[in-house]
Amino acid sequence: xxxxxxxxxxxxxxxxxxxxxxxxxxxxxxxxxxxxxxxxxxxxxxxxxxxxxxxxxxxxxxxxxxxxxxxxxxxxxxxxxxxxxxxxxxxxxxxxxxxxxxxxxxxxxxxxxxxxxxxxxxxxxxxxxxxxxxxxxxxxxxxxxxxxxxxxxxxxxxxxxxxxxxxxxxxxxxxxxxxxxxxxxxxxxxxxxxxxxxxxxxxxxxxxxxxxxxxxxxxxxxxxxxxxxxxxxxxxxxxxxxxxxxxxxxx
Numbered sequence: 001x002x003x004x005x006x007x008x009x010x011x012x013x014x015x016x017x018x019x020x021x022x023x024x025x026x027x028x029x030x031x032x033x034x035x036x037x038x039x040x041x042x043x044x045x046x047x048x049x050x051x052x053x054x055x056x057x058x059x060x061x062x063x064x065x066x067x068x069x070x071x072x073x074x075x076x077x078x079x080x081x082x083x084x085x086x087x088x089x090x091x092x093x094x095x096x097x098x099x100x101x102x103x104x105x106x107x108x109x110x111x112x113x114x115x116x117x118x119x120x121x122x123x124x125x126x127x128x129x130x131x132x133x134x135x136x137x138x139x140x141x142x143x144x145x146x147x148x149x150x151x152x153x154x155x156x157x158x159x160x161x162x163x164x165x166x167x168x169x170x171x172x173x174x175x176x177x178x179x180x181x182x183x184x185x186x187x188x189x190x191x192x193x194x195x196x197x198x199x200x201x202x203x204x205x206x207x208x209x210x211x212x213x214x215x216x217x218x219x220x221x222x223x224x225x226x227x228x229x230x231x232x233x234x235x236x237x238x239x240x241x242x243x244x245x246x247x248x249x250x251x
Contacts, residue, residue: 084121084155087180088228091116099222106201106217113196115186117161119177123153127209128167132189142212146190149183150215152205157240160201160215163192204240206249213251218243
């Protein structure tokens with residue numbers, strides 16, 4: 001186990017040195033990433049000290065991304081539960097993540113390719129991307145995520161995971177999912193700098209689809225991930241609502 005964590009740490013250092021953040025015209029992995037520090041950095045014992053890859057690239061085509069607002073029928077036939085259950089978004093034993101992230105609040109969860117990416121909570125699928133259209137050096141935009149899935153939780157919060165190697169069959173816009181349900185497999189598509197990891201973002205639903213700057217993440221996830229990993233149920237609802245009230249969905 002110590003060897004696996006050491007190897008994971010070396011991978012994280014390599015990822016951080018190269019950086020996943022997209023700076024227009026920067027194609028060299030030697031470029032120094034820009035890190036955003038949380039105002040009150042969540043403490044997580046096993047998290048590395050450095051930042052990690054970021055998200056973004058040109059607008060997707062219809063063949064790349066599908067999206068839909070949750071259908072009325074789904075809402076009426078399956079009302080939101082009074083108690084929302086949370087699950088850690090990666091179902092694997094050898095996992096690590098950062099408390100910081102390049103350029104904007106989000107996190108990168110480092111894990112082997114092919115591990116299970118699962119729904120953080122019950123809700124409805126908002127958007128999926130089934131094709132990797134990222135072009136190295138492209139301007140910031142939604143294609144940086146490669147294959148991805150976002151859901152609108154029953155708690156009113158949006159949860160987004162990207163760089164997937166596969167989106168699970170049957171996961172489509174408008175489909176209802178439950179906490180811990182398989183959404184896809186981890187990978188390194190998009191602007192992942194050839195490092196297996198899950199980019200993970202938490203945000204308000206705002207426009208629900210197409211608002212990639214918000215969708216990729218606007219609050220720091222680490223404190224919630226720490227809770228969920230231990231079986232806790234810490235909710236991001238109040239933090240997300242505060243951000244939305246302050247920023248009016250402008251990221």
